[in-house]
Amino acid sequence: MSDAAFQPTHITPSDEQLAIQLHRGRLLLVEANAGAAKTTTLALRIAQALQRGAEPRTVLALTYTAPAVAALKERLIGIGLPRATVQQLRIETFEAFALGVLEQAEGTKTRVVTSHELVRPHVVRAIDTAQSLPQEPYPDELMTDAMPGNLVEGLLKSFDRLKGSMVFEHLDPEERLTPQLADELGFGYLTMRAWRCYEFIRKGGHPDRPEFRFNGDGVYDLARALLSGEIDAGDAALQLGLSLVCVDEMHDVNRAAFTVLKAVLAAHPRAGFVGVGDRDQVIHSQTGADAAFMGQHFAAEIGPPTVLPLTQSRRFSPQLARHVGALARKPYTADAALHTGIQLAPCESHRLAATFVARLAQAHHQQQAVASLRVLLRHPSQSVLIEHELLRLGVPYGTVGFAPYLERADVLLVRGLYACACGDFTGFETAAQRAALLDALLLFSGARVDSIELRHLDHTDAQRAAVGEASASLDSTKSFIEAHVLRSAHADARRRLEAAMAVLRGNDIAAFEASFLKALDAAALAARVFVRQQDAQQVVDNIAQLHRVAVAEDTDVNGAFRLFSAMDQARHRRQANERVVLSSIEAAKGLEFDHVVIPHLSQGEFGDGSTENRNLLYVAMTRARRRLTVTHDAGRPSRFLKDAELIGAT
Numbered sequence: 173m174s175d176a177a178f179q180p181t182h183i184t185p186s187d188e189q190l191a192i193q194l195h196r197g198r199l200l201l202v203e204a205n206a207g208a209a210k211t212t213t214l215a216l217r218i219a220q221a222l223q224r225g226a227e228p229r230t231v232l233a234l235t236y237t238a239p240a241v242a243a244l245k246e247r248l249i250g251i252g253l254p255r256a257t258v259q260q261l262r263i264e265t266f267e268a269f270a271l272g273v274l275e276q277a278e279g280t281k282t283r284v285v286t287s288h289e290l291v292r293p294h295v296v297r298a299i300d301t302a303q304s305l306p307q308e309p310y311p312d313e314l315m316t317d318a319m320p321g322n323l324v325e326g327l328l329k330s331f332d333r334l335k336g337s338m339v340f341e342h343l344d345p346e347e348r349l350t351p352q353l354a355d356e357l358g359f360g361y362l363t364m365r366a367w368r369c370y371e372f373i374r375k376g377g378h379p380d381r382p383e384f385r386f387n388g389d390g391v392y393d394l395a396r397a398l399l400s401g402e403i404d405a406g407d408a409a410l411q412l413g414l415s416l417v418c419v420d421e422m423h424d425v426n427r428a429a430f431t432v433l434k435a436v437l438a439a440h441p442r443a444g445f446v447g448v449g450d451r452d453q454v455i456h457s458q459t460g461a462d463a464a465f466m467g468q469h470f471a472a473e474i475g476p477p478t479v480l481p482l483t484q485s486r487r488f489s490p491q492l493a494r495h496v497g498a499l500a501r502k503p504y505t506a507d508a509a510l511h512t513g514i515q516l517a518p519c520e521s522h523r524l525a526a527t528f529v530a531r532l533a534q535a536h537h538q539q540q541a542v543a544s545l546r547v548l549l550r551h552p553s554q555s556v557l558i559e560h561e562l563l564r565l566g567v568p569y570g571t572v573g574f575a576p577y578l579e580r581a582d583v584l585l586v587r588g589l590y591a592c593a594c595g596d597f598t599g600f601e602t603a604a605q606r607a608a609l610l611d612a613l614l615l616f617s618g619a620r621v622d623s624i625e626l627r628h629l630d631h632t633d634a635q636r637a638a639v640g641e642a643s644a645s646l647d648s649t650k651s652f653i654e655a656h657v658l659r660s661a662h663a664d665a666r667r668r669l670e671a672a673m674a675v676l677r678g679n680d681i682a683a684f685e686a687s688f689l690k691a692l693d694a695a696a697l698a699a700r701v702f703v704r705q706q707d708a709q710q711v712v713d714n715i716a717q718l719h720r721v722a723v724a725e726d727t728d729v730n731g732a733f734r735l736f737s738a739m740d741q742a743r744h745r746r747q748a749n750e751r752v753v754l755s756s757i758e759a760a761k762g763l764e765f766d767h768v769v770i771p772h773l774s775q776g777e778f779g780d781g782s783t784e785n786r787n788l789l790y791v792a793m794t795r796a797r798r799r800l801t802v803t804h805d806a807g808r809p810s811r812f813l814k815d816a817e818l819i820g821a822t
């Protein structure tokens with residue numbers, strides 16, 4: 173145990189950082205810009221606590237996302253803490269932490285569901301129930317022309333906000349829910365009624381715990397149990413013997429997470445608290461995230477914190493700080509010693525942008541110095557052309573936040589249709605490849621595996637068992653497709669799949685170009701399968717991009733599909749590479765890379781001008797250390813480029 177300042181490796185803390193590292197007051201908040209060393213300074217504060225004698229298991233650091241957990245661990249190792257010590261610290265997402273506390277309090281583990289598609293039937297049932305309750309005082313308000321299945325996406329989004337903001341829990345229990353009250357709260361009456369029914373279904377009639385928990389339900393259920401007094405700060409499940417509680421990316425905290433945090437601090441009155449965040453990195457506002465939880469709510473409900481500054485970006489240059497400051501409309505300074513090259517490359521088409529990015533990656537890969545190049549994409553479908561070019565050039569790469577395009581269910585569907593239509597299963601040599609193909613075909617065809625031997629299993633397990641068996645050999649795969657996919661497909665889906673196969677069978681590239689997308693009607697196929705509009709849109713976009721690549725290959729249909737298989741094989745032969753990675757922006761939050769590439773910042777490519785999209789671009793640009801490259805169509809640049817003063821305002 174020592175009271176001397178912890179000495180990090182690699183960096184010399186600034187005076188501002190030292191003030192935070194050595195702070196002894198109980199409550200400390202730091203709000204600072206991206207790259208201003210928030211996570212590093214939190215890591216220093218944790219290392220200082222260990223130096224003062226704290227046991228690693230008594231330090232709890234909570235964040236909202238898995239990438240933020242990874243970023244904090246990386247910084248702790250970066251400042252010199254042994255990996256083994258870092259592994260003993262409790263660094264978790266709020267959701268994982270809440271699930272752990274609930275498991276302890278409930279004495280059992282509840283099933284966790286992560287797929288929107290698996291909760292869809294429960295939401296549909298909740299709408300049905302809400303619309304048919306006999307004592308409903310406002311039945312007319314619950315009628316809608318929309319099919320229940322089409323309401324699921326919107327309802328789940330509203331449910332996220334109802335949970336995150338704990339709207340119901342803050343209502344007067346005596347107050348009756350009326351259409352007017354629902355309106356005042358900013359939710360439709362049907363939404364609030366369906367929510368109550370959904371929660372009833374989720375509880376499954378069990379008195380102590382729900383049947384299942386979906387995304388965010390862990391934090392919500394714990395927060396609700398805390399508010400109702402079912403669990404309190406004195407409960408053994410919350411008595412964790414903590415000496416320090418930290419929250420990284422505190423701007424992502426919503427009312428439910430804040431309720432959990434309050435209870436953790438109440439359970440550990442002697443533990444110190446440090447929270448760090450940046451209000452321009454809020455990309456989860458749909459779940460009720462609000463920077464006020466590191467402002468007025470914190471002061472009013474937990475106590476007045478000491479607020480300490482971190483003023484300068486330590487990641488990138490003053491020039492880049494000026495641009496991101498203009499984008500986020502706030503003052504931004506950076507360490508004058510840092511240099512970040514900024515390149516704005518005009519590329520008129522997606523294809524030109526893909527070629528440009530792939531060449532950059534190739535040059536990067538050939539350099540000897542170990543450095544990271546990260547291509548940050550707003551939508552996964554933007555990777556199709558870029559990956560295709562990388563494979564053509566033989567540049568190894570990895571993907572984070574989405575699967576490589578040749579492994580996506582929608583791309584496997586198209587490749588599988590070609591394989592079935594033309595009897596050419598090249599590219600499906602391994603059982604794993606065949607299993608992925610069967611899963612994709614089952615998904616989009618709406619076919620259900622039905623066999624007497626598997627009746628004792630639930631649907632998911634039955635499908636897994638049947639696919640596992642069928643994928644063992646190519647012959648059994650083919651018979652399974654014939655017997656269980658095409659023959660038992662949903663009627664609409666079957667019509668589309670057969671029409672698409674007929675186009676492929678013709679091996680006529682002109683007909684393929686003119687009518688394949690129309691015959692397949694991916695939008696209709698996807699809308700039947702996916703709950704979220706954005707997921708269905710991704711299917712349409714992925715297939716459109718694949719089609720574009722095949723048409724541009726200047727060969728016949730057989731040639732184009734053979735090329736896809738060859739590329740897939742080449743990809744499997746090469747090791748995934750950490751130096752060139754294509755990634756979603758969400759998965760890069762909290763991380764940093766030597767060279768960041770943001771392709772195609774043109775009108776309509778980065779979503780609308782909403783705060784959420786602006787914040788995503790802010791997060792993306794601020795990941796760069798030494799180089800930032802942005803491509804755009806100079807004829808139709810994104811408005812964000814003007815806002816960031818990367819191009820002149822017109």
Ligand SMILES: Nc1ncnc2c1ncn2[C@@H]1O[C@H](COP(=O)(O)OP(=O)(O)OP(=O)(O)O)[C@@H](O)[C@H]1O
Pocket residue numbers: 183184185186189204205206207208209210211212213247450485486487761762763764794
């Ligand atoms: N004292 C220091 N000297 C030099 N570099 C430093 C110092 N402190 C932090 N850094 C570096 O600054 C960079 C940004 O730090 P960090 O990731 O902690 O910022 P952040 O504010 O958490 O960023 P974000 O909000 O984007 O997640 C890192 O490369 C880190 O190593």
